[in-house]
Amino acid sequence: MVTAVGRWARLKFAEFSEAIGFFLFLIKETFFFIQKRRIGLRVLIMQIFFTGVEALSVIALISLGVGAVLIVQGNNILPLLGNPDLLYQILIVVIMREMGPLVTAFIITARSGSAITTELGNMVISHEMEAYMSVGINPISQLGVPRLIGVTTAMILLNVYFNLFGLLGSYMVAHFISPFPFREYMTGLVMQMNILDVISSFIKSFVFGIIIAVVSCYHGFKVNLAVTEVPVRTIRSIGTSIVGCIIADVIIITALR
Amino acid sequence: MTFKFRYADRIVGIFILVALLFVLFMLVIAGVNRQWFAHKYHYHTRFTSADGLSVGMSIEFRGVEVGSIKSFSLNENNTVDADFVIYESYLNKLRPRSVIELASNPLGLGGGLNLYPGNNEEPPPAEGSFIPSTQFPEGKKLVEDKMTLKEEGGDMVSELLATVPELLTHIDQTVVSVNSLVMTLDGSLQGDPEAGPVGEILGDAQGLLGEADTLVGTINSLVSDLEQAENLLPELVGTEGVAGGFLSDNSDFYGRITGMTDEVLVSLNNLASLTGSLSSFSPQLDLILSKLSVTLDRAEDVMEGLKNNPLLKGGIEEYKTVPSAGGSSLRDEEF
Numbered sequence: 001m002v003t004a005v006g007r008w009a010r011l012k013f014a015e016f017s018e019a020i021g022f023f024l025f026l027i028k029e030t031f032f033f034i035q036k037r038r039i040g041l042r043v044l045i046m047q048i049f050f051t052g053v054e055a056l057s058v059i060a061l062i063s064l065g066v067g068a069v070l071i072v073q074g075n076n077i078l079p080l081l082g083n084p085d086l087l088y089q090i091l092i093v094v095i096m097r098e099m100g101p102l103v104t105a106f107i108i109t110a111r112s113g114s115a116i117t118t119e120l121g122n123m124v125i126s127h128e129m130e131a132y133m134s135v136g137i138n139p140i141s142q143l144g145v146p147r148l149i150g151v152t153t154a155m156i157l158l159n160v161y162f163n164l165f166g167l168l169g170s171y172m173v174a175h176f177i178s179p180f181p182f183r184e185y186m187t188g189l190v191m192q193m194n195i196l197d198v199i200s201s202f203i204k205s206f207v208f209g210i211i212i213a214v215v216s217c218y219h220g221f222k223v224n225l226a227v228t229e230v231p232v233r234t235i236r237s238i239g240t241s242i243v244g245c246i247i248a249d250v251i252i253i254t255a256l257r
Numbered sequence: 258m259t260f261k262f263r264y265a266d267r268i269v270g271i272f273i274l275v276a277l278l279f280v281l282f283m284l285v286i287a288g289v290n291r292q293w294f295a296h297k298y299h300y301h302t303r304f305t306s307a308d309g310l311s312v313g314m315s316i317e318f319r320g321v322e323v324g325s326i327k328s329f330s331l332n333e334n335n336t337v338d339a340d341f342v343i344y345e346s347y348l349n350k351l352r353p354r355s356v357i358e359l360a361s362n363p364l365g366l367g368g369g370l371n372l373y374p375g376n377n378e379e380p381p382p383a384e385g386s387f388i389p390s391t392q393f394p395e396g397k398k399l400v401e402d403k404m405t406l407k408e409e410g411g412d413m414v415s416e417l418l419a420t421v422p423e424l425l426t427h428i429d430q431t432v433v434s435v436n437s438l439v440m441t442l443d444g445s446l447q448g449d450p451e452a453g454p455v456g457e458i459l460g461d462a463q464g465l466l467g468e469a470d471t472l473v474g475t476i477n478s479l480v481s482d483l484e485q486a487e488n489l490l491p492e493l494v495g496t497e498g499v500a501g502g503f504l505s506d507n508s509d510f511y512g513r514i515t516g517m518t519d520e521v522l523v524s525l526n527n528l529a530s531l532t533g534s535l536s537s538f539s540p541q542l543d544l545i546l547s548k549l550s551v552t553l554d555r556a557e558d559v560m561e562g563l564k565n566n567p568l569l570k571g572g573i574e575e576y577k578t579v580p581s582a583g584g585s586s587l588r589d590e591e592f
Contacts, residue, residue: 049265053272153273160276163283190283190290198283 022140022221023214026148029141033149043143047150051112052157058107060169063162066103067095067170072177088192095166096197101204102249104158105212108151109241113216116147117237120220121230129221140221148213155209159201200256204249211244292322297342298384299327302357304337305392309359316341316357316370323347323372341370350374351381354404356396357388373405 074087120143123129132139171185219237223229261268288294304310307329316324324347329339343351354375382388389396400407 045266045269048269048272049261053268056272157273157276160280164276164279186286187290190287193283193287 019218022218025140026144026214026217029138029145030148032141033145041146043146044150044153047112047147048154048157050115051108051151052154055107055111055154055158056161058111059104059158059162060165062103062107063095063100063164063166064169064173066099067091067166068173068177070094071170071174075174075178075180085188085192088188091167091189092193092197096163096193096201097204100159100162100166101201101208102245104155104162104205105208105245106242108155108158108209109212109216109238109245112151112154113212113241114234114238116151116213116216117220117234118230120217121223121233122227124221124223125225125227125230140217144217144221147217148210151213151216152206152209155212156202156205159205163201196256200252203256204252207248207252208245211248212241215241215244292344292346296345297324298345298348298351298381299340299342300351300382300384300386300388301338301340302388302390303332303393304329304339304359304390307331307337307339310337310339310370314370316343316372318347318350318372318374321347323350326370343372348381351388352377353379353382354399355382355388356391356399356405356407358391358396358407373400373407375399376404376406 070091071087074090075084078084078086078090123139123143129139132142167189171182175182216237219233219240223233310326310329312326312328314326315322316326322344324341324343327340327342329337332338341357350372352375354377356373358371358373360369360371389399391397391400399405
């Protein structure tokens with residue numbers, strides 16, 4: 001019993017140390033990315049394309065729905081409570097600070113995180129990693145760094161689009177249901193917007209992007225030999241990314257309060 | 258799919274540019290509305306406490322943001338020095354003898370800083386000048402002397418709070434009145450003849466007390482008379498008295514009373530035996546009465562039948578009075 005617990009603790013510690021080492025190596029290699037951009041830039045562009053551009057429709061749909069519901073319901077309920085200006089505060093807090101980064105992170109995890117893990121896992125099984133290493137290229141630098149930068153950049157941009165559709169697009173949807181002046185809406189929104197809201201939103205999307213990319217790449221590279229390892233690692237990658245994002249969210253909220 | 262891959266660079270470029278343009282647009286809108294790029298003029302003021310004060314708190318005039326708090330700190334006199342800025346577009350509102358009011362809401366529903374410009378047309382004070390707050394006498398005096406454009410009215414809570422000083426004044430006057438009343442009463446109780454109606458009442462009360470003394474004396478004399486009346490009782494009950502006479506007549510009086518009670522007892526026994534025999538007859542009487550009732554019912558039926566018989570209709574003549582055979586006496590005739 002004691003031996004089993006000790007073995008479990010030793011293995012967990014070793015795995016955690018390996019993950020930290022992988023993360024630090026990836027961060028270090030990211031700083032040298034500019035020097036190696038001849039090869040990695042194309043991978044980066046494609047990663048932003050797959051992660052950002054192709055997820056735009058889903059993000060737009062969700063943020064439009066959430067924003068429109070908030071505006072319509074807020075316009076109906078908040079004047080009854082004697083504080084109609086609270087609508088702008090709610091919109092900013094829900095869309096910009098809280099839901100925007102988190103919903104975007106979940107979508108990216110489900111779409112791109114799982115795809116990265118599967119792709120890298122299959123590359124390991126088909127011995128492509130050995131091929132890279134045989135010609136003197138570090139596969140983590142070559143494959144991991146563009147994905148880290150690409151996912152993080154796409155995460156930040158998608159968060160901006162979530163705000164764009166959630167704050168402006170939803171106004172247009174809500175305008176058909178219960179019309180009210182755009183100028184008044186924009187003035188109210190901007191006057192309630194705090195610089196801390198903008199910073200918080202950017203910090204969250206940046207941190208979530210790093211977490212998703214690192215976790216996805218780590219689990220992709222952790223595949224050894226069997227094809228059956230790929231779905232297992234993909235599932236673990238999605239779960240770990242979501243839990244990591246939620247923990248990071250709590251830490252950031254507490255730090256910026 | 259081929260199109261997407263071929264133009265992936267451009268699509269990603271547009272994707273990034275649109276996002277950056279949106280961020281830029283929002284920043285510009287926020288900057289214009291929140292006066293981020295406007296020149297700001299620095300001034301300072303002083304408060305008794307920093308309760309309700311925060312950095313970045315807006316300063317408003319008639320509901321419009323004209324400036325904001327930049328910093329505040331506790332000074333050597335244990336009051337709070339605050340630095341604030343007034344936006345360039347509203348600098349003309351800040352005139353000499355302006356005041357700052359830190360409005361705190363007792364219900365916890367916000368509050369804020371209000372600027373009340375001086376009631377004059379002079380140019381704004383120099384940057385860095387001291388603008389008094391209404392928490393200090395200097396600012397209060399400017400407001401009381403109507404030197405500022407402090408609007409009347411507002412929300413209900415403010416109006417209620419505005420009535421508090423007047424209410425306190427009334428309470429103060431009431432306390433003074435009560436104090437003078439207590440002093441008057443005190444003087445009256447000490448026998449002051451110039452104590453007014455209360456003194457007169459107390460004088461009357463004194464006269465009443467004298468009369469009450471007289472009354473008590475009368476009652477005392479009555480009680481002593483009653484004590485003398487106690488001597489009548491031995492005369493009544495003693496051996497020479499009435500009761501003694503009754504008891505010393507060899508039970509003659511007692512014998513008479515006993516005889517009377519014996520006769521009463523015999524009468525009561527007779528009455529009891531009579532009622533007992535009546536009660537023994539009562540079942541027979543009941544039976545007779547019930548039979549009589551049945552008989553009467555049947556007689557009624559017979560009479561009904563006779564009445565309805567057509568042969569007997571009109572068969573019974575009416576009774577007529579028959580004159581006596583002896584004729585009338587002279588005594589019966591009228592004269």
